[in-house]
Amino acid sequence: xxxxxxxxxxxxxxxxxxxxxxxxxxxxxxxxxxxxxxxxxxxxxxxxxxxxxxxxxxxxxxxxxxxxxxxxxxxxxxxxxxxxxxxxxxxxxxxxxxxxxxxxxxxxxxxxxxxxxxxxxxxxxxxxxxxxxxxxxxxxxxxxxxxxxxxxxxxxxxxxxxxxxxxxxx
Amino acid sequence: xxxxxxxxxxxxxxxxxxxxxxxxxxxxxxxxxxxxxxxxxxxxxxxxxxxxxxxxxxxxxxxxxxxxxxxxxxxxxxxxxxxxxxxxxxxxxxxxxxxxxxxxxxxxxxxxxxxxxxxxxxxxxxxxxxxxxxxxxxxxxxxxxxxxxxxxxxxxxxxxx
Numbered sequence: 001x002x003x004x005x006x007x008x009x010x011x012x013x014x015x016x017x018x019x020x021x022x023x024x025x026x027x028x029x030x031x032x033x034x035x036x037x038x039x040x041x042x043x044x045x046x047x048x049x050x051x052x053x054x055x056x057x058x059x060x061x062x063x064x065x066x067x068x069x070x071x072x073x074x075x076x077x078x079x080x081x082x083x084x085x086x087x088x089x090x091x092x093x094x095x096x097x098x099x100x101x102x103x104x105x106x107x108x109x110x111x112x113x114x115x116x117x118x119x120x121x122x123x124x125x126x127x128x129x130x131x132x133x134x135x136x137x138x139x140x141x142x143x144x145x146x147x148x149x150x151x152x153x154x155x156x157x158x159x160x161x162x163x164x165x166x167x168x169x170x
Numbered sequence: 171x172x173x174x175x176x177x178x179x180x181x182x183x184x185x186x187x188x189x190x191x192x193x194x195x196x197x198x199x200x201x202x203x204x205x206x207x208x209x210x211x212x213x214x215x216x217x218x219x220x221x222x223x224x225x226x227x228x229x230x231x232x233x234x235x236x237x238x239x240x241x242x243x244x245x246x247x248x249x250x251x252x253x254x255x256x257x258x259x260x261x262x263x264x265x266x267x268x269x270x271x272x273x274x275x276x277x278x279x280x281x282x283x284x285x286x287x288x289x290x291x292x293x294x295x296x297x298x299x300x301x302x303x304x305x306x307x308x309x310x311x312x313x314x315x316x317x318x319x320x321x322x323x324x325x326x327x328x329x330x331x
Binding site for chain 2: 008012016019020073074077078080081084085141144145147148149150152153156157159160161163
């Protein structure tokens with residue numbers, strides 16, 4: 001038990017250091033991936049998404065729409081819990097790698113949701129002209145749900161499935 | 171393996187059912203706000219007990235050096251619902267679930283009380299650390315508490331069955 005607790009703390013510390021120091025580079029990659037996908041939403045006028053400090057700066061290129069700044073590090077810190085849980089559980093490297101891939105995909109999706117939610121709800125008249133009431137509610141609800149619980153639920157789900165080769169429970 | 175996927179499916183559905191109402195105005199007004207006010211009052215009492223000169227008004231704790239407003243995401247409600255969804259999704263007796271829910275909520279709120287109090291102190295004495303502590307560190311600790319509590323409980327529940 002103390003060993004598992006120590007491994008959990010060590011994993012959390014490693015996850016925190018990775019999240020803290022890799023964020024600027026990681027945000028660049030996330031921004032590039034999200035911008036590629038957002039090309040399909042013509043309302044956002046072919047946006048660029050570049051990392052600035054710990055945020056992603058979104059800039060529509062083909063028309064005059066205001067820019068947006070998304071604090072992306074608030075969408076990615078679930079990597080700390082992922083590292084802690086897998087460190088506690090032991091040597092399940094493959095499951096950890098697969099889980100990291102799943103979590104990275106959700107980071108890209110959550111950045112897209114955040115960008116859409118920001119443009120749907122904070123751009124005044126432009127927002128109401130380009131997004132229906134239903135869409136605005138949908139984007140902000142999804143963002144809210146993800147930030148409050150979903151981002152941890154996905155980590156828990158990955159870890160829970162990874163335990164399947166072990167005995168039931170933990 | 172199949173039972174784990176079934177559990178996750180039930181968990182995901184319950185989580186959505188429990189968390190999405192938090193977006194509605196009545197739930198916010200009659201559940202989230204009173205809970206946040208209660209946490210602010212308890213944290214204020216704790217801070218006064220250790221010598222901080224704080225004033226609590228509703229969900230806001232203020233002092234000459236800093237002020238915090240306890241909003242959704244900081245009252246532990248979403249973590250409590252996360253735990254309840256996991257407990258209900260797991261195959262166990264009604265009694266086991268009831269005990270786990272009660273103890274889990276107590277534990278999460280105890281951890282949350284430490285979180286709010288310590289965040290206030292961090293904001294007061296080390297303002298530059300506040301954002302990192304507010305989200306990355308304390309939010310992880312609160313959810314880790316819920317996950318580890320559930321993991322330990324589910325192991326015991328299986329052993330007893």
